[in-house]
Amino acid sequence: xxxxxxxxxxxxxxxxxxxxxxxxxxxxxxxxxxxxxxxxxxxxxxxxxxxxxxxxxxxxxxxxxxxxxxxxxxxxxxxxxxxxxxxxxxxxxxxxxxxxxxxxxxxxxxxxxxxxxxxxxxxxxxxxxxxxxxxxxxxxxxxxxxxxxxxxxxxxxxxxxxxxxxxxxxxxxxxxxxxxxxxxxxxxxxxxxxxxxxxxxxxxxxxxxxxxxxxxxxxxxxxxxxxxxxxxxxxxxx
Amino acid sequence: xxxxxxxxxxxxxxxxxxxxxxxxxxxxxxxxxxxxxxxxxxxxxxxxxxxxxxxxxxxxxxxxxxxxxxxxxxxxxxxxxxxxxxxxxxxxxxxxxxxxxxxxxxxxxxxxxxxxxxxxxxxxxxxxxxxxxxxxxxxxxxxxxxxxxxxxxxxxxxxxxxxxxxxxxxxxxxxxxxxx
Numbered sequence: 441x442x443x444x445x446x447x448x449x450x451x452x453x454x455x456x457x458x459x460x461x462x463x464x465x466x467x468x469x470x471x472x473x474x475x476x477x478x479x480x481x482x483x484x485x486x487x488x489x490x491x492x493x494x495x496x497x498x499x500x501x502x503x504x505x506x507x508x509x510x511x512x513x514x515x516x517x518x519x520x521x522x523x524x525x526x527x528x529x530x531x532x533x534x535x536x537x538x539x540x541x542x543x544x545x546x547x548x549x550x551x552x553x554x555x556x557x558x559x560x561x562x563x564x565x566x567x568x569x570x571x572x573x574x575x576x577x578x579x580x581x582x583x584x585x586x587x588x589x590x591x592x593x594x595x596x597x598x599x600x601x602x603x604x605x606x607x608x609x610x611x612x613x614x615x616x617x618x619x620x621x622x623x624x625x626x627x628x629x630x631x632x633x634x635x636x637x638x639x640x641x642x643x644x645x646x647x648x649x650x651x652x653x654x655x656x657x658x659x660x661x662x663x664x665x666x667x668x669x670x671x672x673x674x675x676x677x678x
Numbered sequence: 679x680x681x682x683x684x685x686x687x688x689x690x691x692x693x694x695x696x697x698x699x700x701x702x703x704x705x706x707x708x709x710x711x712x713x714x715x716x717x718x719x720x721x722x723x724x725x726x727x728x729x730x731x732x733x734x735x736x737x738x739x740x741x742x743x744x745x746x747x748x749x750x751x752x753x754x755x756x757x758x759x760x761x762x763x764x765x766x767x768x769x770x771x772x773x774x775x776x777x778x779x780x781x782x783x784x785x786x787x788x789x790x791x792x793x794x795x796x797x798x799x800x801x802x803x804x805x806x807x808x809x810x811x812x813x814x815x816x817x818x819x820x821x822x823x824x825x826x827x828x829x830x831x832x833x834x835x836x837x838x839x840x841x842x843x844x845x846x847x848x849x850x851x852x853x854x855x856x857x858x
Binding site for chain 1: 763771772779
């Protein structure tokens, strides 16, 4: 492990080799937007919201899967990056039926927060209004495909942390959909342990606890950090 | 505003919405009294106008959901200097747009046949009941919109801020704005 010094938005930052640009930026107070990334889960660089400009590179690089290098010069905010990020968020809103006003996480939603952070006040693209369903077959939780942004946090937490791998993605492109097991109703899944980790990491109201009305649900993100780092920090209590 | 220094005129319009945004407008409470001498209200859902007037600022609540709305919003756009999409139904389609995943006949049957104990008739679009459009549109899908005020409903403070900014000839501030 060697210390790496780089420049992020004109600020000299230090990280450790092997760390990502994303982590070093956040540790130094530069909050790069993200949606598929969540601390404690493996990064996949899928949502493209954390794209940054790196001097000497023609292409934009996803900060969450780009390792830091000595002497790197990174820009996390520019007209071009903001325009790209806005378009990504607009595409997400237009692709499915995110009706915030009737959602369990209205005002506690990462997608909504991104829209505000990027200064969106309307969506320039034509809404697709796909006909999608909600799976409420599980006793305690529900999955509403209308609000899913396919970040796959649920897939990763179920596989990598809980070890159940109940969730996966079926089909391709705009038809992609999160499925339980081989497309079973969630409530009939043989592998689901009903731990609820997927519900807590979901950035939107796609995965939710039953019995919560509009705006009533708050997601608990802290638990994941605890699970991942508690052993090393000696925080296990039993 | 013309050179004779007259007061700016304001109109509020109610298309395919629940009137909640207008209720929220009333939540300006005593600030309505402060605003009243500063503007001339030329049209509102309570005004019995035959022809939409020429106005400086128009706030439009609701999605464009039927033939009447479509005709109305086109006239409104022509006669408004500044047009504001007022609330989520106008901005995104929101609840009014939730029918868009289904066909119009399916929606009509659901409302007037399946969920009705007594079926007296199915509105088909005539001189009294306007025909539904194939889908409910956010206002900016149909006409140009100058400013957007999201929220279901936008709260009184946000409405007040927007009006004060517009009346002072400024672009509305987005401080504290929500999306949805």
